[in-house]
Amino acid sequence: MVTIKSKKEIELMREACKVVALTYKEIEKNIRPGISTLELDQIAENTMKKLGAIPAEKGYNPGVRGIPKFPASICVSINDEVIHGIPSKYRILKEGDLVSIDTVALKNGFNGDAARTFIVGETSKENRRLVEVTKQAFFEGIKYAKAGNRLGDVCHAIGEYVHSQGFSVVREFQGHGIGKQMHEDPGIPNYGKAGRGIRLEPGMTLAIEPMVIQGKPNILELEDGWTIITEDGSMAAHYENTILITEKEPEILTIL
Numbered sequence: 634m635v636t637i638k639s640k641k642e643i644e645l646m647r648e649a650c651k652v653v654a655l656t657y658k659e660i661e662k663n664i665r666p667g668i669s670t671l672e673l674d675q676i677a678e679n680t681m682k683k684l685g686a687i688p689a690e691k692g693y694n695p696g697v698r699g700i701p702k703f704p705a706s707i708c709v710s711i712n713d714e715v716i717h718g719i720p721s722k723y724r725i726l727k728e729g730d731l732v733s734i735d736t737v738a739l740k741n742g743f744n745g746d747a748a749r750t751f752i753v754g755e756t757s758k759e760n761r762r763l764v765e766v767t768k769q770a771f772f773e774g775i776k777y778a779k780a781g782n783r784l785g786d787v788c789h790a791i792g793e794y795v796h797s798q799g800f801s802v803v804r805e806f807q808g809h810g811i812g813k814q815m816h817e818d819p820g821i822p823n824y825g826k827a828g829r830g831i832r833l834e835p836g837m838t839l840a841i842e843p844m845v846i847q848g849k850p851n852i853l854e855l856e857d858g859w860t861i862i863t864e865d866g867s868m869a870a871h872y873e874n875t876i877l878i879t880e881k882e883p884e885i886l887t888i889l
Contacts, residue, residue: 647886648741648743650745655680669722700859706736711726731870735871763845771874780878783827784825788823800846819839843871
């Protein structure tokens with residue numbers, strides 16, 4: 634069931650989302666060659682706690698038999714890792730890496746969710762374009778995130794833009810509703826048909842998250858049960874924000 638948030642609940646959502654935005658500011662200050670992904674995880678967790686929130690991803694149980702709880706506060710996925718990479722003291726960032734980070738803050742009973750792909754130092758022109766296209770795909774999608782439109786309008790816009798740029802969207806994973814639960818209805822794929830799906834209403838809060846691959850869209854899951862990589866070894870990027878459907882333009886809650 635898709636939840637419509639009250640004015641009070643929306644204010645609480647804003648608080649959780651502000652924590653996420655501030656956490657990314659701290660990550661951006663510290664991301665550099667030589668830092669470990671575990672250090673970034675600790676920076677994120679400390680920032681959230683200082684702001685009165687807890688990292689919702691830490692200990693997250695996917696409810697799938699055989700898959701362990703997620704052990705960290707952020708997902709850190711490097712280069713051909715698409716999503717859900719696990720931080721480690723042994724994963725040291727180097728010049729040219731593409732580092733996708735996804736995190737969720739829980740505050741006052743509500744969640745805020747966002748993802749960013751950072752470029753460590755200098756990288757190739759094509760890698761930089763991948764990151765830019767992934768971010769722009771989000772903004773192409775939310776042009777249609779207006780009351781009265783269909784969810785498929787958003788999904789279609791994302792997929793069409795990515796494909797027009799010569800890249801692929803991940804089909805097995807998608808965005809989602811968000812609120813008291815990290816993952817709520819509706820599911821929001823990064824492809825689809827315009828004019829299909831539920832009608833958007835004011836008060837809906839949605840996590841829209843293009844996941845884009847330079848090469849073919851095929852993916853694989855590593856033995857850790859979490860990390861998703863591209864099958865052909867091509868680079869991947871991820872960009873996400875929590876948004877609010879309003880009577881007018883959508884409000885992006887995870888950007889200050």
